[in-house]
Amino acid sequence: MPDFVTLQTAAFKAELAASRQLAQRTGMPEAQALRQVLSLRAGAAGLEKLLAERLAQREHALQRAAARAASAATARARRPDPRQAAWHAWFDGSARPNPGRCGIGAILEGPDGQHIELSSDAGYGNSSEAEYRALIAVLQAAVLHGASDLAIHGDSQVVVDDVNGPDYAGAPALRALRSEALALLARLPQASLRWIPRHKNSRADALSQRAIPLTTMEQPA
Secondary structure, three states: OOOHHHHHHHOOHHHHHHHHHHHHHHOOOHHHHHHHHHHHHHHHHOHHHHHHHHHHHHHHHHHHHHHHHHHHHHHHHHOOOHHHOOEEEEEEEEEEOOOEEEEEEEEEEOOOOOEEEEEEEEEEEOHHHHHHHHHHHHHHHHHHOOOOOEEEEEOOHHHHHHHHOOHHHOOHHHHHHHHHHHHHHOOOOOOEEEEOOHHHOHHHHHHHHHHOOOOHHHOOO
């Protein structure tokens, strides 16, 4: 006859609650009440078969949870550490007004003292489009210079989340730019993209602001 611990392990929460209510109502021991509840649930198949099926299901669930945990640990171990990357890049994009004229700025630095600055007019669009164009520009520079082991930093949560997120969650209005960025990232297999606060991205921001053409109203007298 199965002991109380085995019965408790196999029982669902609703069955445990029902057995406690039965024990309180009748005065029978909790183990006997739980055995009665589970026997009624098992029906003609019998309590032993129900317990065997429940315990097998529990063991399978534990195995799946362990496999998921191992897979997650492996993924974390393979994820590149931005602090140890050989190359580093920062990007920023600005629109004045928003939407309006866009400027992009980016910096690419390598392990042997390489220092590339990008600052250019990026046409018309909104701030997210400008940020994406800045990312694409620095990715193109990284491909050109063979900077595969690359940590990329940007202060646009929209763009960083859009690139790192699943396809179904991508912003429809940014789909074409996202596709272009992902195609370039595919050529940089060790690259990683992470968000940083705006105050840590001041150099790229200054380059993007410098690139926006002055309007007539802003021209010096």
